[in-house]
Amino acid sequence: MNVIDMHNHFIAPEMIAFLERDGKHFATRIVERDGRRFFLIREKALRPIDGPISDAAERIADMDREGVTMQAVSCVPFLMYPEVAPELGIAIARVNNDAMAALAARDPGHFAALASVPMQSPEAAAAELERAAKLGLRGVEIPPKTGEHQLDEPEFEIFWSAAEALRMIVCIHPFDAAPAGALARYSLGNLVGNLYDTGLAAALLIYGGVLERHPRLRIVLYHAGGALPALVGRLDMGYRIVPECRQAIPRAPSSYLAHFHFDIIAHNREMLGHLVKTYGADHFVVGSDYPLPAGLARPVAEVKALGLESADEDLILGGNARALLSPHGH
Numbered sequence: 001m002n003v004i005d006m007h008n009h010f011i012a013p014e015m016i017a018f019l020e021r022d023g024k025h026f027a028t029r030i031v032e033r034d035g036r037r038f039f040l041i042r043e044k045a046l047r048p049i050d051g052p053i054s055d056a057a058e059r060i061a062d063m064d065r066e067g068v069t070m071q072a073v074s075c076v077p078f079l080m081y082p083e084v085a086p087e088l089g090i091a092i093a094r095v096n097n098d099a100m101a102a103l104a105a106r107d108p109g110h111f112a113a114l115a116s117v118p119m120q121s122p123e124a125a126a127a128e129l130e131r132a133a134k135l136g137l138r139g140v141e142i143p144p145k146t147g148e149h150q151l152d153e154p155e156f157e158i159f160w161s162a163a164e165a166l167r168m169i170v171c172i173h174p175f176d177a178a179p180a181g182a183l184a185r186y187s188l189g190n191l192v193g194n195l196y197d198t199g200l201a202a203a204l205l206i207y208g209g210v211l212e213r214h215p216r217l218r219i220v221l222y223h224a225g226g227a228l229p230a231l232v233g234r235l236d237m238g239y240r241i242v243p244e245c246r247q248a249i250p251r252a253p254s255s256y257l258a259h260f261h262f263d264i265i266a267h268n269r270e271m272l273g274h275l276v277k278t279y280g281a282d283h284f285v286v287g288s289d290y291p292l293p294a295g296l297a298r299p300v301a302e303v304k305a306l307g308l309e310s311a312d313e314d315l316i317l318g319g320n321a322r323a324l325l326s327p328h329g330h
Contacts, residue, residue, distance in 0.1 A: 002069040004321035007287025010073040011054040012099030045177040067300045074114040074141040077175035082146040089118025101135035115140040126162035138325045139169035144201035152208025164214040171220040198226025209248030224266035263287025281312035
């Protein structure tokens with residue numbers, strides 16, 4: 001079985017060199033702690049930059065051990081830098097996409113590549129998405145919001161049109177280097193805030209009519225869909241009783257779930273089994289968050305433990321991801 005991991009992260013060496021030189025413009029610097037190198041973002045968040053996170057060759061032994069055939073690699077989410085000036089966002093996206101394309105070209109058996117784009121300038125994001133598609137990238141990772149701008153706002157239409165026309169899978173991944181309030185405690189920015197941000201973004205895409213206007217869009221919600229699965233019933237209820245919820249869409253929010261795929265990173269096998277049963281095996285892909293500690297060390301085993309029929313298991317392990325990553329897959 002060809003197993004495709006749709007959610008894992010890679011820091012291209014070209015990105016490290018770029019930020020060593022220009023990191024001051026991105027509130028990012030490289031520090032050494034206990035003999036290891038880290039990015040320090042906004043003087044708050046530490047992210048390691050040595051080992052398999054930045055060494056493609058080191059990843060392959062781990063992939064072989066876990067039975068993962070291919071990784072669809074995306075940059076570590078902070079490297080999307082949605083808060084910087086557009087010209088800086090464009091510059092770092094180009095470095096990332098050129099490096100990711102080169103990695104996939106060098107070893108297409110092990111790696112497919114997902115782009116990053118400067119969502120703070122939707123026109124530039126659409127143009128860079130088109131350039132990335134020409135480089136052979138088959139999807140794009142985006143944040144769930146850009147500053148206070150949400151994905152259903154009119155200025156993003158140019159990006160959604162480009163993603164649909166190019167048949168680029170859109171993977172939504174949250175990150176907040178400096179969460180505030182309660183989310184600053186107990187790592188809740190990651191443990192809770194990320195799921196909330198993903199669910200809110202999905203709700204806005206539905207209610208805002210983005211999926212209605214772009215019926216061929218396909219979106220992967222990392223972290224098992226975030227909060228969206230818990231929200232679906234309430235979104236349908238809102239559609240029935242709140243006129244504003246019906247302005248942009250002609251049918252129930254739950255009917256738009258066909259546009260979404262979820263990865264398997266639920267950290268709760270019983271919940272994952274419930275989600276697969278509820279939304280269908282054809283809407284799930286393997287994710288591991290490799291090589292980060294908050295991910296799944298044994299993603300293939302996690303799928304096999306669900307006890308699914310072999311056809312459904314095969315869809316989750318690789319069939320769905322292969323279709324999403326194919327230029328003609330959807």
